[in-house]
Amino acid sequence: MTAEIMNGSGLAAKLREDLRTELAPFQASPPGLAVVLVGADPASAVYVKHKIRACEEVGIRSIHVSLPATATQEQIAAEIRRLNAARDVHGILVQLPLPSGMDTLAALAEIDPVKDVDGFGALNQGRLVSGLPGFRPCTPAGVMHMLQAGNVPLAGAHAxxxxxxxxxGKPLATLLLAADASVTVCHSRSADIGALTRLADILVVAVGRARMITADMVKPGATVIDVGINRVQQGALAGSLCGDVDFESVRRVAARLTPVPGGVGPMTIAMLLRNTVDAWHRQARGAHRG
Structure with a gap:
């Protein structure tokens, strides 16, 4: 068996094209997405650059707010409150991780829930758990879109x-439960992880450990979604990216497998764009805080 490779890049390109078509008549007053970057972490700066470029590609106005690593919690909060009040800003995200010592949850709590396009705020997380409408975190939403587009059976499956x-992890488990899958959540401290992963019809890996999942840990015929992004540190491939799954061995066992790069990553940004456009629509209809 050789796994079917699930092409997140192609699926994300189709989503971006649909958004570009949807927004074409509104370029005089487009949706606006503000990205708040605190500090100068190189990886975060690259992620912000990719998000800004994706916005420009589909017709979303990007607003890049850069604060120094020495910014206080109150300065971050004040900047977010300013963006909450800006009528031309429809989505706000704070690029994570914040510098050491800052309270991430407190910063996220400042974002108006109708502009919380990352879906990380407590209200949107609560709406997810309660099965109510709201913004879903972008990576889990992207994974669900990939599974549905790939016609992967969810109802009755063991994820x-x-x-x-x-x-x-937590929001994706909730979304899978809502799709009528039976869900097991495990983590780096779970005992005998391989015994758990071998039970999966659908295995989603998001732990940040390069090539942790090998072929002997995967049920033959499973769908394997690799969310991890790790940079290879040694050898001929040093500097390249790999996932949490040992791609070459697992592709000989799984029925479907996402690559890294080109799998879940592009879908995350595509769902961020979709959430931003949805926020724009909601605010045009008069949605208010809370």
Whole structure:
């Protein structure tokens, strides 16, 4: 068996094209997305650059707000409150991680829920758990879109999510439950991870450990979604990217497999753009805070 490679890049390109068509008549007053970057972390700067470029490609106005690493919690909060009040800003995201010592949850709590296009705020997280409408975190939403576009059966399937973060693991487990899958959540401290992952019809890996999942940890015929992005440190491929899954060995066991790069990553940005346009629509209809 050789796995079908799930092409996130192609699927994301189609989503961006649809958004570009949707926004073409509105370029005089387009949606606006503000990206707040605190500090000068190189990886964060690259991610922000990619998001700004994606915005420009589909017709979303990007607003880049850069604050020094020495900014206080109150200065960050004040900047977010300013963006909340700006009528031409429809989505706000704070690029994570924040510099050491800053309170991430407090910063996210400042974002108006109708502009919380990352879906990380407590209100949108609560709406997700309650099954109510709201913004879904972009990576889990992108994974669900990939599964549905790939006609992967969800109802009655056993999904195993390896990772328990508020950004990926927990919200994705909730979305899979809502799709009628049975869900097991495990993590780096779970006992005998391989015994758990081998039970999965759908295995999602988001732990940040390069090539942690090998072929012997995967059920034959499973769908494997690799959310991890790691930079190879040694050898001939030093500097290149790899996922949390050992791609070459797992592709001989799985039925479907996402690559890194070119899998989940492009879908995350595409869903951010979709959320921003949805926020723009909601605010045009008069949505208000809370």
């Amino acid at each position: 195993v999510v390896l990772g328990r973060s508020l950004i990926v």
